[in-house]
Amino acid sequence: MSIARFWRETPRRYNLGGSKCTMCGTVYFPPRAVCPTCAHHRESIGKMVPFQLSGDGEVFSFTIVQEAAEGFEMQVPYVLALVRTVEGPTLTGQIVDLAPEEVRIGLKVRATFRKLREEGKAGVIHYGYKFAPAEELPVQRHGGPRAAAGAPATPESDRASA
Numbered sequence: 001m002s003i004a005r006f007w008r009e010t011p012r013r014y015n016l017g018g019s020k021c022t023m024c025g026t027v028y029f030p031p032r033a034v035c036p037t038c039a040h041h042r043e044s045i046g047k048m049v050p051f052q053l054s055g056d057g058e059v060f061s062f063t064i065v066q067e068a069a070e071g072f073e074m075q076v077p078y079v080l081a082l083v084r085t086v087e088g089p090t091l092t093g094q095i096v097d098l099a100p101e102e103v104r105i106g107l108k109v110r111a112t113f114r115k116l117r118e119e120g121k122a123g124v125i126h127y128g129y130k131f132a133p134a135e136e137l138p139v140q141r142h143g144g145p146r147a148a149a150g151a152p153a154t155p156e157s158d159r160a161s162a
């Protein structure tokens, strides 16, 4: 699949576009057409509006992945975390810019857009959100680049050139 097609078909991978119920204020990601939280679902029909998640949240649960899925061989071990966003929805994503042993429950993180995987030698590259630390940690044993506090969650060095 081409990168352009990938973006067309899965825009929310890139922009964290969810939806919000204007009746009760609940935010959903992925977006929903009807609010299951409202007592009478019909009340929310036509009341759901697009909502952009900030990408800010904290680690709720995580696991260190030692056995890579196909296409992720270069990345093990890596941390796959459940991140509870400040808006409410829980997202699953990889933690980057931090050694796996430094990840902990409650770590403040921010979504950042990175290369997700590469398909074969032709190098079809998929991008999506991952999470980088959003707080200063007491000890820095890693020398990798990290997202600056307050920086917009946009691709940087690994930005798609297409």
Ligand SMILES: [Zn+2]
Binding pocket: 021, 022, 023, 024, 025, 026, 035, 036, 037, 038, 044
């Ligand atoms: Zn609602």
